[in-house]
Amino acid sequence: MKKVNRTVRRKYDISRKRKLVKRLEIKVDLIALLEYIDPTFLDYQEWVNVGMALKHEGYTADDWDDWSKRDGGRYSPGECFKKWTTFEGNGVTGATITQMAKENGWEPKRRKEDHELDWNDEITGNDDYVVIDKNWIEGMEIREPTNWNPVRELTTYLETLFEASESVGYVVSTWQNDEGKFLPTKGNWDRTAGELIQALNQSDGDIGAVLGDYNPEAGAWIRFNPLDGKGVKNENVTEYKYALVESDTMDLEKQNAILRELELPIAALVYSGKKSIHAIVKINAANYEEYRKRVDYLYNVCKKNGLNIDNQNRNPSRLSRMPGVERNGKKQFLIDTNIGKSSWEEWHDWIEDVNDDLPDPESLTEFWDNMPELAPPLIEGVLRQGHKMLMAGPSKAGKSFALIELSIAIAEGMRWLGWKCTQGKVLYVNLELDRPSCLHRFKDVYQALGWQPNNLSNIDIWNLRGKSVPMDKLAPKLIRRAAKKNYIAIIIDPIYKVLTGDENSADQMAHFTNQFDKVCTELGSSVIYCHHHSKGSQGNKKSMDRASGSGVFARDPDALIDLVELELTDALMQQEENKVVCDIYKKAIEQHNFDYLDEHVSQDDLLSAVSMEAHAKRAIPEQLPNVQQVVKEAMNKVRIRSAWRVEGTLREYPKFDPVNMWFSYPVHLVDEVGSLKDIEPEGEAPPWKKNFSKKKSAEERKKERNEALETAFEACSIDEKITLTAIAEYMGVSEKTVRNRIKDHGGFWIDDGEIGRK
CATH class of the missing domain: 3.40.50.300 (P-loop containing nucleotide triphosphate hydrolases)
Structure with a gap:
């Protein structure tokens, strides 16, 4: 046993009283949520995150320590208190525990239908995956076998769940805790199902001669997934075939009825000898991650259909009650085998089909004279x-x-x-x-x-x-x-x-x-x-x-607004520059010498930049330098603006006429006078123009290549790592081409197929 450092413990005790005050203000009881989280099911970082979250929300190291004791294999006295003092400003909040609990079956209570969505709420209806009405379900009686044959009970179980070559974990030895409760030891795991079945058939009905004598007050346990013969932890599970569904807070007959009504793909249904039924459900997951997702889905469906299941049974290496033994005067026996849907896939599809969440068809006659209002x-x-x-x-x-x-x-x-x-x-x-x-x-x-x-x-x-x-x-x-x-x-x-x-x-x-x-x-x-x-x-x-x-x-989408660039001609750009220059000179003369404008400027002059500049020299010589500077800036702005045509495809409205506009940084301005109406979009020029288009310079081609690389890099940045392969696929070129462009660009690094900015 490790001793807790006294200094560490003293510091903890001083802060504990302050934290208890803060804890009174906490809206969600995180200790209750910890009942849904099994520490044996977490890796080291996840375990530490729970501690950080508890401290952030004002709980105590005792709370973390009490919960950690549930992992008897890894629990070390005093370790929680030492780590507690290092948890400062890590950014891990109670939301971490809330999410973990939800992943393990906890659901927040809904006070009102129009409640504000929580961070962890799902966007689903409350009736998702409800197959049966739990208020009307009738109980189904469980009948104890009349001809009690322990060997047959256990061999049937083994033949149903295991291949002959698969190692089986089982426990017949127990120990008592301080409360006098019998608890299983790690047990055995080095014999195959075939070896056990053969030995049981030769035991003359004495399963104790095969497994070892068990305590009839406590019963015996068995693991429902095959092991590697080296241990009994999750990492020793070789195939994720089954999951355990158990409820010990409900009437046995109602448990039996709900399990059957749900059509769960049950391989074996076992009476525990006390107050619960153990359903060994076919999961058949390819790996541990898929196993966790499927068990989450399974538990969610069970809960929504009124089965108050034990959330601590999620582990693939979990123990279940062994049929063929007695427990405090009652038999642990097989109720049934291979009931419900034949496989996980068949059951999953059935659940999804029952809950397709689609509206019922409507008759048009019901609404013909009373049509619903269209959205504004x-x-x-x-x-x-x-x-x-x-x-x-x-x-x-x-x-x-x-x-x-x-x-x-x-x-x-x-x-x-x-x-x-x-x-x-x-x-x-x-x-x-x-x-x-x-x-x-x-x-x-x-x-x-x-x-x-x-x-x-x-x-x-x-x-x-x-x-x-x-x-x-x-x-x-x-x-x-x-x-x-x-x-x-x-x-x-x-x-x-x-x-x-x-x-x-x-x-x-x-x-x-x-x-x-x-x-x-x-x-x-x-x-x-x-x-x-x-x-x-x-x-x-x-x-x-x-x-x-x-x-x-x-x-x-209901509306598609599309922008396509227009090819501006030199003549049009000169015309636009002329308009802007004339307008600036006209406004300047109006402001400083209105009478001159009225007496000396003709309508033709108003349309000529040269004429308007000459008039400005005579009418407002003092202001001319400032006005010419304004003209210069305006012409530069005209030269860098681009022209666009807006087209659209609409679902709710008639098609609109194309809208022509200028993009004059930073805004778009609709072409009210029609300067752009006859301009052709890029790609619509006649063939003779295309054939004689201006050849791009080397500098222009390099600029286009760099811009394409920048766009590809940004598009691929949604992934954690930006890879050479991803960039090449996005650009539709070879990886060698991407390497050359990165080298030519100069702003990126590449290392072992990964790409980043310098």
Whole structure:
């Protein structure tokens, strides 16, 4: 026995009284939740995390120590108290214990149907996986065998659960604790089922001669999964065939009835000789992780159907009651074998089919004269509230700025790209920009639009750069935070940061986009997100075929807004520069010498930059240097802006006419005068123009290669490690090509197939 260091213990005792006061304020009793967590089932780090969580929430080292004693094989007296003093500021909270308990069958009590979602709540109905009405289930009698044959009981059990060559663990020896309760020892594990069956058949009915004599007050135990013959821990289990379902708080006949009504794939049903039935359920998991998931699912279904099961029986190496022996005057016997569904797969499919959670068909006649109201518009003529919209476009189209513009338009009740927006609260989920950059962009866009920020309280921003998770994990967290905010729109930018699965796989992308449906349904708000175009020319494609990946992206949303770049001619750009210059000179003359403008400037002069500059020299010579500086800055801004055509595919509204616009950093401006209406999108130029297109310089080609590499790196960053293979697959090139581009780029390192930024 190790002695607890007195200094450590004294420090602990001083802080204990303070912690007890804090503990009175704790809403969830974590000690009760620990009943659902078996320390023998945890690895070292998980065990330490429980201690950290208890300390963070104001519990004591005694609480952690008492719980740790349940792992008799690893428990070391005094170890909890020594580690306790080192737990400071580790960031592990009570949510860790809550999650562990939930994974082991605990469910939070629901006070009201409209309760605020907890971090660990699942987005499912309360009736999921309910197969039977527990209030109407009738008990089913258990009959003790009339011709008691212990050897037959045990051999039938062994033949049902094991192959002849598989090692079996069993216990006949016991010890008594301080309360006088008989507990099993580790027992035996070095004999195969075939060896035991053969010895039992030759024992002349004396199983004690084969297994050793057992204490008739205590009974005997057996492990239901095969072992490797070297021990009895989880790591000694060779195949994860079965799990134990047991309830010792219910009427035996009701237990029997529920187990059968649930059609559980039971290999053996054993009476324990006291107050419970042991159901050995077929799991047939490929590995330990799958075993844990299947047992979680099994226990969840049992609990929802009224079976109060013991959560401590999850271990694959767990002991169960051995049939063929007596326990305090009562027999432990086989009630039945191979009942219910034939396999885990068959039972799982049956449970899922019974609980498909689909609505019943409706007759149109019931609603013909009383149609339900349509959802009100969010963007008039484009999108209804509670529906989904995708914005697709190439890199540098300013998609993020367009979505920020949309956020502001909804918050202020203004127009977006010419469409009127309903005013309301909006959540902008920022996955790409660092927090300061994102906040500055909102202010820059407000100022560039010239709008007053009268309704800033309508805009919430959730900055998740560096913290994003796959969409199926993000959706419940988003719903929890947004449940009572009354958002009419949630904008997620961009989705490649939360993308799960292969974007070219229709079924995987259907699962991904279903997460947006969950958000819409749970919150009643619209979900708006953006995605990038596929590679190559887009002008000759339909709008719904331009988005990268599976066609699910374009066909799933209720509205698809697509941006395609327009090829600007030199003549048009000169015309735009001329307009801007003329307008600046006109406003300057109006401000400083209005009479001159009225007397000397003709209508033709108003359309000529050269003429207007000459008039400015004569009319406002003192202000001319400042005005010329303004002209220079405006011309530079014109030269760097790009032109775009907005097309769409709508489910709820008629198709709209294409909208032409300029992207003049940081905002998009609709082309009200029609300068862009005759400009062709990229890829739609006639063949003779394509054949004589300007050849790109080496510097331009290098820039494109570097940008493609940057895009691929960002897209693959959703994984913990960014690998050479992943980058190559994303770009559609060989790994050798990627290596060469990384070397040429100079901003990345590569080590043993892993890639990172320098």
